[in-house]
Amino acid sequence: MIIWQDKLLADSVLTQRKNKEKSEDYWAVLLTKYFILLNAKAKSCNGEIDIIKIRNYFGYFEDKEYISNNKEQIKEYIKSLLIEPNEKRIKSILKSVNSHISSIIDGKTDKVFFNDKSxxxxxxxxxxxxxxxxxxxxxxxxxxxxxxxxxxxxxxxxxxxxxxxxxxxxxxxxxxxxxxxxxxxxxxxxxxxxxxxxxxxxxxxxxxxxxxxxxxxxxxxxxxxxxxxxxKDFQHIYEHYLMLKKGKYKFCESCGALFPYKRSTRKYCDDCAR
Incomplete structure (x- = not known):
């Protein structure tokens, strides 16, 4: 499975547009990171978190206190992601997230916490x-x-x-x-x-x-x-080139996929137009 972007995968799973092709725990870790970041970002905008601690929300995340202070809320979210949740699995997923944060803080990894880069x-x-x-x-x-x-x-x-x-x-x-x-x-x-x-x-x-x-x-x-x-659409990468060179493609206003068109007034791809 090609991982083009963490955010794309997370959004796809959350909106049920994509099957989970990896293990359930993999997706639980990914979505837990996304959940933590979105909530931390929302709180920081209200002045509740020192924004310096989160230099780049989706790349560096260095606030272990946020997780410890919101552990029960995060654990409940993890529980909601699992088909057969139990305390051991929930702790394992939370440990994986914490381990990544520790590695970033200690300079032991160059891997971003969550990839949302275009x-x-x-x-x-x-x-x-x-x-x-x-x-x-x-x-x-x-x-x-x-x-x-x-x-x-x-x-x-x-x-x-x-x-x-x-x-x-x-x-x-x-x-x-x-x-x-x-x-x-x-x-x-x-x-x-x-x-x-x-x-x-x-x-x-x-x-x-x-x-x-x-x-x-x-x-x-x-x-x-x-x-x-x-x-914007990783299933139609070459079409971006064709759209630039020949203008024969446009983005579907419903799902965002690229599709070829003959009439300039057309707004939707074949799947969404049905």
Missing amino acids: IIVYKSEIETLDKIKNEILRKYLLIWLVWQKAYNNQFHQPHEWCIAKDEELFKLAEGKGNSQSGQRCNNFKKLTENGYISYDIRMSTEPRERFPQRLYKVNILQHTGDIAFVI
Whole structure:
């Protein structure tokens, strides 16, 4: 499962737009963080919490006192998330949240507390994509570019290399017409030979896990510049490019998905128009 953004996943689960593809406890931890942040932010706006303690609500969260002072409320929320709640599981989920906060405070992790950062594609990156005449190669490169930006958003400092889930990214680039593995390899080889993407194989540094990891680096990635567009729909990444270049797509006013249109007055995608 590709994790593009914590907030997107949390909102999707809360509105029942997406199935829970991970364990129930994973989602409980994610939603508990979201619940804590939203409540802490609301209280800080009323002057009840020192805003300096929460420098960036969804990145750094360093107020352990907030959790201890609101433990019963938070535990009740966790209980509401679980199908079969019990005290042991509730404590385990709360412990996981507290552990992440402690790691941030102690400088033991670079991973953000909760990722709500937008994924921005810059005009200079689009200019490079425009030079690629083969559309499937252009799709591959855009998908890998957006993924590395999403991967970096999980951390406070950008990582030069990222771990990619090849199969899911290939499928996203290819849509319904999935290519054979040999064709995928050839297409990816063209991108590496032309210097658009680099890859390396290294051993995992995770404790008790010694296995090779394939790392990727998209060489056209930029961190600043003039903005071309902001990704809002991760199932239709390439359509953002088409909308920019050809204006053939627009966002559904109901669900926010991108859809192709022929009449400029159309407001909804096929699913929402039914």
